[in-house]
Structures are given as structure tokens and as C-alpha cells.
Amino acid sequence: MKTTHQVIIIGAGFGGLGMAIRLKEQGQDNLLIIEKADDVGGCWRDNTYPGAACDVPSHLYSFSFERHYPWSRRFAPQQEILAYQQHCARKYDLYRHIRFNTEVAEARYQDDSNIWEVTLTNGETLSCQALITATGQLNQPAYPPLSGIGDFKGPQFHSARWNHDVDLTGKTVAVVGTGASAIQFVPEVAKQAGKVMLFQRSAAHVIAKPDRAYTRFEHWLLKRLPMTQTLDRLRIYASNESRVLGFTSFQQAMKFYEWLFQRHLNKQIADPALREKLTPDYPMGCKRILMSNDYYPALSQSNVDVINEGIRSVDESGLTDSAGVHHDADAIIYGTGFQATDFLTPMKITGRHGQDLNQAWNEGAEAYLGISVHGFPNLFMLYGPNTNLGHNSIIYMLESQIHYIRQCLAAMEDDSVRALEVRANIQSHFNEEVQRKIRDTVWDKGCHSWYKTESGKNTNNWPGFTFDYRRLTRQVNWSDYELVR
Template sequence: MNAQATPSTNVRHVEVAIAGAGFGGLAMAIQLQKHGMNDYLILEKKGEVGGAWRDNHYPGAACDVQSHMYSFSFETKSDWSKRYAPWHEIQQYILDTVKKYRLREKILFNQEVDSAVFNEGIGKWVIKTMGGETIIARHWVLASGPLHVPAIPEIKGLDQFKGKVMHSAEWDHRYPLKGKKVASIGTGGSAIQYVPEIAPDVAQLHVFQRTPAWVIPRDERSYSAFRKWTFKALPFTRTLHRWRCYWTNESRLWPILNPWMASIGEGLLKKFISYQVKDPALVKKLTPDYTLGCKRILISNKWYPTFNRKNVELVTDELSHFTENGIVTKDGKERKLDCVILGTGFIVDPRIYMKSFELRGRNGHEVHSDWAKSPTSYLGITTANYPNMYMLVGPHTGLGHNSIIFMIEAQVDYIIKCIDLVKQKGADYIDVKPEAMTRFLGEMTDALKGTVWSSGCKSWYQTADGINFAIWPKSTWRYWLQTRHVNEADYVFGKCTGKLAGGQSFSGGVSPIGALAGDQAMARVAQR
């Protein structure tokens, strides 16, 4: 049975199952097709593709990576409207790409994954969805990404507030903000975009800030008609422009790796804040006291000037609780509100957003136990004792300076090489060795030393205990080089002796091919 089984079928067999229809899952699917691997299926928890760009449509939503870099290298676009594309343009690009590669017929919508268990008898993953589907797949790709579960703060009385409450990733455009008293909680990447957009319309806007962000100017220039024509008529100019964007972004890494350089940037940005904001007291509140680059650097031309408006208040007092009609700070002051907007970002620690998700590998391994201290993997892609399971944007592959799509494409290429190796060796699975994963973690720990990320500030790159599990602490081209080839010595290739019995129950054992040696081992594999 292939991926196009009829909807009434409860069990589907595919070679590759992919969770998520955002940039990662779509890139994986397209490259599988390009390599002649058409027996795959995408499981999408919602009713449309796009991931973060489907969900984040708040006023002012836009990318903070240049348009020409925030797109697939194999599917570049000549007519981006401006340097940094708005959300709807990116979402349309995703929809157009899905249509071009005819991916929609390979997607099961409204099928959030409930559990994924590796069956050692058959060497396959048994994946169950909340919609009642069961998928049996040889290879299993987690492409859900880290930015899809909104973080809702635990503030006393929030559920008692009688006004409107919405998260930035769940924006209700039917609710009119004009003339309303509004509180925005959080000053991260979403808030710095929507706050300046809604400020002119609301009667009063209270911006609750826990920690200020470093915000740099944004290049808002549009591409001229001639430039778009050039990009279309002369594709090599599009490629050159993309490379220029790439190396410009890579240059931003130097101050992060060398804190003394970051201090120079801090001095310039402090002058920039003082120039943009009229009130010296507000300048002080809006100026971070941590090293530039420790948290994600944000981009906006409108953020700082917004606080010159008479109807905008920056609140740095700690929140105490909500009442039915407003919010109270620790100093006892209550602010009456009509609406509360939660610009509080996302839960990026997979141990938390996967807490209700059963994920079991071989030898009794369970991800919540294995990641009790911190999420970890090899190259952010494979995890020991979870054979044929791959992650996109896994631990230590997030970025603070360049396009995550560059990393995704390197990971997709690596995964396809792994799938090819399993087939070439006549094996049932590939499983990274624990010592390879430990070595990689050591490399990341050493690379973080001496950078701004080790300067002591708290960020979403870290666990609650302060372990930086998210960031790739090197140049992205070094990651590309490291994932160009699969080091077979870092893996075990296994062969399963069991068989699928009755379609539902399984039996059998596993014999590790990796334990065999040399040419004799390969001969045995070929005979099986």
C-alpha cells in the first residue's frame, strides 16, 4: 500500500513519514521526489501548509531574514516586493511551491501526531495520529520545528479577565482594536512588529517589558521593477544577490563569537536608542544590560519611536495578577483594559512541547527520559537508539544570525544520504552511536565557550537550567561542510529478523549488522 491509500484505510504503509508541512517538511518532500523517492507522506496537524507563516499573521508580521535568503535555493523567486518580505508574501511563496511540486496530494491534513514507536521486530516506526490514522514507515522525519506551540504565561487571574485575550500567533482580526485600551505582554520578535502597527489605532497601549531587546535598523527598501526584471531575465544576478545576503549575514557572527567586538556595537546602538527616544528615563528602560547577541537581535525602524507617542506606556514593573477588568502590577497599580495581547513567543524546548507526545525508540528508550537533562542529538539530526528517525532544526542547529532554511537544506541532504545508505547496505535501519552524539555535544559545548552566548544572560536558546541546547555556535558554512557526507563509523546499521503479524501485532528480534566486520559483514547483509 502506498501513500495514496484511500481515506477509509486505517493503516498506511510508506517508506518515509514526515511530521509538519512548513518549510522543513516541504523541503524534505521535494528533495525526496527529486531523488526518485515518491513513497512518502506528510502529516500536518492543521488544515493548511505553511507552519509559522500560516499561523503568524498579526499586524506587521514579516521576516527578519532577507527575502532572497529566506527561500529555497532550488526554488528562488525573482519578484520579492522588498528586502524583508511580509508574512503573506512568504505564505504565498509556500503555497506556490506546494502547487508546483504537487505536494498537496501527499499531505494528510488535520492529523496531529499522537505517538511514534519504533518496532524492533520489523525495523519500522508505527505512527498514530489524533485523527485516527496509523502510519507504518521505514523512515521518520520530525519537521514540526520549534516555533509552533504558543507560550502562554502563567499569570494569576488571566482566566478571570473578562476582556479579549489573544496570542500573537492566534491573532483575531475580527476583533476591532480601534479606540480600545490594550496591554501587550512581552517585547520579543513578534511584539516589536505588531506594537508599532496597532499603537496609532488604540486609545491606550500598555507595553509590559520584562527584559529589553537590542533592536537594530531594518532595510525596508522595495525592489524596483527594473531590479525584479533583472532577477527574472538574468537568473545569475539572483544567485549573486542571494550570496551577498548570505555573506552579509555571516559577518554578523563575528561580534557574537568575539564579545569585545559586540561591545563596540553596543555603544553605537545606545546612541541610536538615545536618538530615537526623547525621554531619557525611557531610554534607560529600553537599553539592555546584557551583551549584544546573547539574545536574538531584533530588527525594526518603528519600535523605539513608538514610545514617543502619548498613548503608549512602557511598563517595567513586575506583573502581579489580573482582575476581571484589567491587570495589576506589584506596586498595586491597576490598569483597566479591553484587550490583552500575549507577545510571549513559543515553547522551544521539545521536552515541554512534546510532553504529551509518546516517542519510543529501541531497547526501551523513551525521549522524555533520554532528554531529562537537555535535548541532545548528533548534528541536530539523529539521536542514539531512535533508528531511522531524523530531525530538522534539532538541538544545536538554531541560528541567531542567518537563514534557518540554509540549515534545513543541509539537513535534508544529509537525511537523504542516510536513507540511501540503509538501502545500499541492505539494512533495515541506521542508528547513530551514543559516543558520536556525546562527541558532538562536547564540540558544541567547547564552541560556546568565550562567545556572547556564554556571558550569563537568559534566553530562549536555553533550558530552564541554563543549558544552551538550541544554537549552532559556528558559521553556517561549517555546518554545511560537516553534513556533506555521512561518517559511517558514527553509525550502526541493523537488520531485523521479525515480521509484521496480522497487521497490528509484532514479533521478532534485531540483529545488529554494525557488530559484524569488514567485507564478510557486507556479504552477509547482501544475502539476506
């Protein structure tokens, strides 16, 4: 059975919701959102681990058209961000457009009809003129390829698939990884567990998080004078935007953040040996800079042991580290991040003349503006290659992309454009320039991070100001595309 839609959006996180809201404002009602889970929310639905919260202030980590929301804190916790997304879906009447518990197996472009044929995992086939992917960069958990990982007899799970049925009280818990999720859940696990063994391959730069609850007066002021929230949003944006200089053209500015990190570490870790373990051996900013007020105090507790070794293997009773020492464990938690460079997996995307997208990306994902790929007409990506940020709110980037894609879809509807495909030379020139700029950033200064493929190509980050990206996406340059009318 085929169902025809003007637009199909894959994913109901911030990108998919924002795209659908803006298309409905444009009068587009013939749209479908396909969501593999049972509710909206994306990574904020999936990551329910204890302590989960955002590291971008809540006044900026929200849609510009739905900014006046009664956030409880400066940095919103996971449950509140999910509630905000559910609020947006209800307010803008999106639930009737969403098919939950539905997953895309394959999407194939039909050259003769200029439509996308979308096959679901249940075998059902849908079709649409425009296909928009809003699957994000952090949706597929990355499990470490450890020998014997299936032999462990106790409970083991990834932080993005937290098993709330497992009682960690009094248990010996092994935590693998020290990234953005781990620094949030380790302090909470340490409150319950008898012992926590934190396996750290490389230390993270952690600075203080300027978080607090909003006062009753602030809530009253924000409600009575919404302009105060708008002004605070602008203040946060400007402050965060200036940080990009430290990553890119003025890396001397990173010395200030190095000083903040060192002060935070010295203040919270008294033991010189532990301080040394927690001092990274790579330039600050090369990997994601983290914020926490309770991570270092948790590591100072007598029931927490930081093990500065990789893991060689797992067996039924625990883990053996790279030095050959075996550590017994009752439970293992993997805080090992996501397959961030494997865009759109595990879906198979086939474009014009049967071209496979994974094959087109065999040297690392790339797209024009992170949105369009040559050989794949009428396919648009939200949060695509090289649109991630190290310094500001990704929702600002998403709204830039949404505005750009809206123009493309309006042309397809109003100007009878059947197909729209970015030119190969335009895409190549754009990505050559992006990679040239990345070579001059701190991200390319000798560390391995989730921003890069195994070969070392940075496929994730935007190497510049977000307002530059907004300028580039403000108006579609139609000469960048081949149009079929």
C-alpha cells in the same frame, strides 16, 4: 488500520516541504507529510499578526533550488513568505502527499520489524521505515504562567494565534512581552488602540532595519538576469555569516552593533527616561537582536506606556504588576514567544526498548548534528537541537540537514539497511563539544533567553559558522552509526 509508507514527515513548513521536494527528486514517491493545520507554511501560516515579516533578507530566506522568486521587498512580509511556500508545494506536486488537519499523538519504534508506528490523535495508526520530524522550534506558543489568567473578562490571545475578529479601535490594550513578534505588532496596534500598555520584563536591543521595496528597474533586472539575484544572495550570506564572530570568537565585534543600537535608540527616542527604560542590562547578542524602524517611534507616542515591571497576576478587569499597581485593560495580547526548548511536544516519541524521548532529554534536548538521537533508530530531525541561528538564514541549515538525511534514506533503500542508529559515544562527544563552544559565546553571558532551558542549558543555537555545519553534514560517516541490514 495500518498504512505503510517508506517515509513519514511531520510538519509542512520550510523543513517538511524542502525534505519532500528533495526526496521526490531522488525518486521517492512513497512519502506522506502529516500537517496539523489546514495548509502548508508552518510559523508563516500561524503568525498572521499585523506587521509580521522576516528579519532575514528575502533573497536568502528561500530555497537554493527555488531562489528566483519575485519578492516585493528586501525583507518579505508574512503573506509573501506563505505564498512562496504554497508556490513551492504546487510546483513540486506536494499537496497530494499531505494530510492536513491531522495531528500525531505518538510515534513508537518497533524493535522486531524496525519500523515506526505512528498514532494520530483520531486513533488511526500509520507505519513507516523512516520518520522525519519537521515541526520547527517555534510552533508551540508559550503563555506566561500568571495567576488568574483565566479570569480576565475581555479578549486575550497570543500573537501567534492572533484573533482578527477583535476590534482594538479605541481600546486599552495590554501587551505582555517585548520580543521579535511584539516589536512588529506593537506599532500596528498603537495606530488603532486608544491606549497601549507595554509590559517589559527586560528591554531588547533593536537596530534599524534596512528594508525597502524593490524598484521597477530592479524587478526587470532580476527577471532578465537571474544571476543578479544569485549574486545578491551570496552577498547577503557572506555579510550575515561574518556576524557570527561577534557572538562567538571575536565578541569585540559586537561593539559595532552596540553602537548601531545606541545610535538608533538616541535618534528615535528623545525622552531620556524612556531611553533608560529601553536600554538592556545584558550584553548585546545574549538575547536575539531585533530590527525595526517603527518600534521606537511607536513607543514615543502619547497613547503608549512602557511599564518596566513584571506581572504578578491577572483578574477579570486587568493586570497587577510586580510593584502591586493594577492596570485596567480591555484586551490582552501575549507576545511571549514559544516553548522553543520543548522539542517535539506534545507528541510522545518512544524508541528502542521502550525508551521515552522526553526522558532521554530530561536534562535538555540533544542530538548528533541536531539530526539523530541514540536509542531512536530511523528517526531524523530537521531544525533539531542546537541548529538555530542568531546570524544567518535557517533555510541554509535546513538544506544541509536535508542533504544529510537524503543520504541516510538512500542507504536504507539502496543498501538494504533496515535500521540506522547513531552511536552513543558519537552523540555524547558531539554535544560535549557544542556545549563547550557555547560556554565561550555571548549567549552564555548572564541573560535568560528562549535559547536556554530552565536549568540554563542552551539547547537551541549552533555556536559557529553555518559553512562548518554544512561541511559536517556534507557526507555521512557511516562509522558514526550502528547499521542493521
